[in-house]
Amino acid sequence: MNAAIREGMLRDNPARYVEVPSPRRPHALVWTAQRVEAWQQTGERPAVAVWTTEQTATFLTFTARDRLAVMWWLIALRGLRRGEAAGLRWADVDLDAGVAMIEQQRIANGHLVTVGPPKTAASRRLVALDRHTVRLLREHRRRQRTEQRTAGETWQDSGYVFVAEDGTPLHPDYLTRRFRHTP
Incomplete structure (x- = not known):
């Protein structure tokens, strides 16, 4: 838009009046046994899930x-x-x-x-x-x-x-x- 203004194609940038909401960062949730069970039942999981100490230890032992x-x-x-x-x-x-x-x-x-x-x-x-x-x-x-x-x-x-x-x-x-x- 600003390039169009410089070129004389527009007099004003109408996009400058648009208010864009700030993006919301997902809240991290601990991947508890209850959340794992709910995920297994529904297929839904938190956007950001953090492993417990035990889950991390299991993964590192596995790898x-x-x-x-x-x-x-x-x-x-x-x-x-x-x-x-x-x-x-x-x-x-x-x-x-x-x-x-x-x-x-x-x-x-x-x-x-x-x-x-x-x-x-x-x-x-x-x-x-x-x-x-x-x-x-x-x-x-x-x-x-x-x-x-x-x-x-x-x-x-x-x-x-x-x-x-x-x-x-x-x-x-x-x-x-x-x-x-x-x-």
């Missing part, structure tokens, strides 16, 4: 033998989004200092994946890593190096922490599918 176990660990316990996990590079992880810098994410648009900044300015952050998480990441890096040797020349050195068995970066939608069928 412990998955080759991406440490990724699930970071998502569940450090709050990484799927695109942030897919976009985490080894250059962003300082295991000696025990921190991971969330600087980018991989964004899915159908089959096309682009790399961009995290979802919000506040999402660009420093994540503290406890000793156990550092140990898991060191083990993951050793396994990744073994996969690299096994793959030989077919390995794609993408620099990402979480990759396919040939080193190629993970598609964020793959993580969603994998989550639904883990392990």
Whole structure:
């Protein structure tokens, strides 16, 4: 509209009088046994459901033998989004200092994946890593190096922490599918 005004096609921008309501953020609800039961009966669930400690522990136990176990660990316990996990590079992880810098994410648009900044300015952050998480990441890096040797020349050195068995970066939608069928 403003371009049309500059071009002399309009004298005024009628859209400036439109009031758009502020979007309402959904309220997170704990995924209690009662809410799980109601969901199983009705198929309806909260827009944002947060796992209990027991549910998180069950999930992490279930995924412990998955080759991406440490990724699930970071998502569940450090709050990484799927695109942030897919976009985490080894250059962003300082295991000696025990921190991971969330600087980018991989964004899915159908089959096309682009790399961009995290979802919000506040999402660009420093994540503290406890000793156990550092140990898991060191083990993951050793396994990744073994996969690299096994793959030989077919390995794609993408620099990402979480990759396919040939080193190629993970598609964020793959993580969603994998989550639904883990392990």
